Amino acid sequence: MAEIAWIHAALTSARPQAISALLRYFRDLDIAEEAYQEACLRALRTWPQNGPPRDPAAWLIFVGRNVALDQVRRQKKQEALPDEDRLSDLGDAESEVAEQLDGGHYRDDILRLLFICCHPDLPATQQVALALRIVSGLSVKQIARAFLVGESAMEQRITRAKARVAAANVPFETPGPVERAERLAAVAAMLYLVFNEGYSASGAESDRRRPFSEEAIRLTRLLLRLFQTEPEIMGLLALMLLQHARAAARLDADGQIVLLDDQNRKLWDRELIAEGLALVDKAMRHRRPGPYQIQAAIAGVHSRAPRADETDWAQIDILYATLEHIQPSPVITLNRAVAIAKLRGPEAALVIVEPLEQQLSGYFYFFGFKGWLLMQLGRDREARTTFDRAIALAGSASEAAHIRQHIDRLMRESGQVAAG
Amino acid sequence: MHYAILCYHSEEVVTAWTKEQNEEVMGRLEKVRQRIAKEGKLGPVARLLPTTAATTLRKDRDPPLILDGPFAETKEQFLGFYIVDVADLDEALGIARELGEANPGGAFEVRPLAVYYPAGV
Numbered sequence: 432m433a434e435i436a437w438i439h440a441a442l443t444s445a446r447p448q449a450i451s452a453l454l455r456y457f458r459d460l461d462i463a464e465e466a467y468q469e470a471c472l473r474a475l476r477t478w479p480q481n482g483p484p485r486d487p488a489a490w491l492i493f494v495g496r497n498v499a500l501d502q503v504r505r506q507k508k509q510e511a512l513p514d515e516d517r518l519s520d521l522g523d524a525e526s527e528v529a530e531q532l533d534g535g536h537y538r539d540d541i542l543r544l545l546f547i548c549c550h551p552d553l554p555a556t557q558q559v560a561l562a563l564r565i566v567s568g569l570s571v572k573q574i575a576r577a578f579l580v581g582e583s584a585m586e587q588r589i590t591r592a593k594a595r596v597a598a599a600n601v602p603f604e605t606p607g608p609v610e611r612a613e614r615l616a617a618v619a620a621m622l623y624l625v626f627n628e629g630y631s632a633s634g635a636e637s638d639r640r641r642p643f644s645e646e647a648i649r650l651t652r653l654l655l656r657l658f659q660t661e662p663e664i665m666g667l668l669a670l671m672l673l674q675h676a677r678a679a680a681r682l683d684a685d686g687q688i689v690l691l692d693d694q695n696r697k698l699w700d701r702e703l704i705a706e707g708l709a710l711v712d713k714a715m716r717h718r719r720p721g722p723y724q725i726q727a728a729i730a731g732v733h734s735r736a737p738r739a740d741e742t743d744w745a746q747i748d749i750l751y752a753t754l755e756h757i758q759p760s761p762v763i764t765l766n767r768a769v770a771i772a773k774l775r776g777p778e779a780a781l782v783i784v785e786p787l788e789q790q791l792s793g794y795f796y797f798f799g800f801k802g803w804l805l806m807q808l809g810r811d812r813e814a815r816t817t818f819d820r821a822i823a824l825a826g827s828a829s830e831a832a833h834i835r836q837h838i839d840r841l842m843r844e845s846g847q848v849a850a851g
Numbered sequence: 852m853h854y855a856i857l858c859y860h861s862e863e864v865v866t867a868w869t870k871e872q873n874e875e876v877m878g879r880l881e882k883v884r885q886r887i888a889k890e891g892k893l894g895p896v897a898r899l900l901p902t903t904a905a906t907t908l909r910k911d912r913d914p915p916l917i918l919d920g921p922f923a924e925t926k927e928q929f930l931g932f933y934i935v936d937v938a939d940l941d942e943a944l945g946i947a948r949e950l951g952e953a954n955p956g957g958a959f960e961v962r963p964l965a966v967y968y969p970a971g972v
Contacts, residue, residue, distance in 0.1 A: 706904050
């Protein structure tokens with residue numbers, strides 16, 4: 432029977448809660464991880480015979496704690512481990528002890544576990560690697576392959592990141608409301624990073640990184656279950672779901688990125704979209720707008736359009752203007768200019784885009800979009816030089832190829848004019 | 852007699868299923884569903900979005916209180932339902948057992964319907 436796969440799903444879903452409770456108990460990440468690993472091995476031995484326990488997380492916390500305590504004792508007294516039968520027949524004791532370990536604290540425990548991965552000294556990719564390793568339990572091999580580095584290099588990176596996190600001494604006391612809100616914001620940003628590491632990949636990388644997006648969604652769902660009334664967490668989950676819903680339409684057969692306007696919308700995942708839109712609605716009721724909510728609302732407007740040319744650009748313009756207001760940034764203004772171009776034409780958009788040049792002088796999309804606007808206005812020579820700058824800044828072959836198409840079109844058209 | 856088969860399962864576990872696992876379960880459930888439908892015994896069926904998408908309206912006060920999240924915080928969550936039209940409890944339990952084999956884990960609450968308006972009026 433495929434029972435092992437089902438046990439695996441139960442272990443995966445229990446992992447954040449179990450590790451974070453063990454971490455609070457032992458106050459040491461390595462001991463907590465080892466205890467959890469050992470508990471999982473025992474689960475794989477006993478669950479197929481006895482059936483899975485009613486509360487897998489409680490079982491793992493109880494067994495993990497006992498195993499680790501036994502090891503500590505054994506090191507002291509060379510005592511023997513209790514036999515397997517006693518461990519596999521826990522009955523109600525398991526939930527009682529787990530309750531004591533866990534009761535009421537699990538919310539802050541899981542938040543703490545996620546928060547320690549967000550250490551500000553850690554570069555973004557290390558935060559992502561650490562979260563995927565510790566919280567999600569992805570193997571070092573899997574993470575290393577996705578980041579295109581050797582396994583031992585990734586192992587070293589994670590070990591170093593862990594040492595840094597341990598030295599940071601995140602306090603174990605229950606956080607106050609202000610501290611909790613700060614932790615929540617840091618964790619949200621880190622989870623969105625994890626999501627984007629998966630989402631922004633193209634080509635051969637996209638398959639290897641796909642689990643990152645799914646993991647980020649799973650952990651954000653967990654976070655929202657713990658903090659049900661936080662509109663920004665609703666917004667973050669909605670944003671991820673609405674973007675991930677397009678996964679099947681985002682890349683062509685060669686793994687190249689397909690722009691939103693050109694995507695086959697029949698390939699969008701309707702169930703994920705329904706969930707995303709429901710969350711945007713819920714968040715808006717709170718009337719506490721934030722960047723994730725607004726970005727999710729923008730993604731929602733795209734999701735609601737059956738065809739690209741039926742997109743409600745006026746709504747998108749308003750939403751970007753709101754986002755600009757609460758989080759001013761030239762990139763957001765650039766995005767708003769896309770809506771302006773659709774609503775009022777390339778001339779109006781160019782007026783908004785041009786002042787951004789200095790701030791966005793290293794940004795591929797700036798030159799790609801500006802070149803496109805110039806091309807629409809028939810200013811071919813300027814378009815050509817702008818596209819050349821975009822190509823110089825392209826981060827991937829597919830980005831460069833996309834701009835190359837525009838240049839080819841300009842050359843073809845000017846060729847036709849010359850021939851005619 | 853109409854029965855509701857109410858589906859409860861750990862949402863955390865269900866959302867940790869891989870895409871393949873999810874498709875495998877849905878494929879097996881589809882077969883059972885089609886057979887019951889062919890016998891004319893199947894009413895509306897629904898799978899609910901996760902409880903994080905739920906909103907609760909507490910109407911025991913005026914004005915009612917609107918809360919984020921599901922009505923009850925439980926280890927296993929209400930995730931969907933089937934309505935079946937069968938002769939008796941045994942037949943309803945038989946269908947529940949069959950659905951359970953296709954989708955192991957969690958529990959079904961088999962509950963007779965008092966009033967039933969399939970078209971809403």
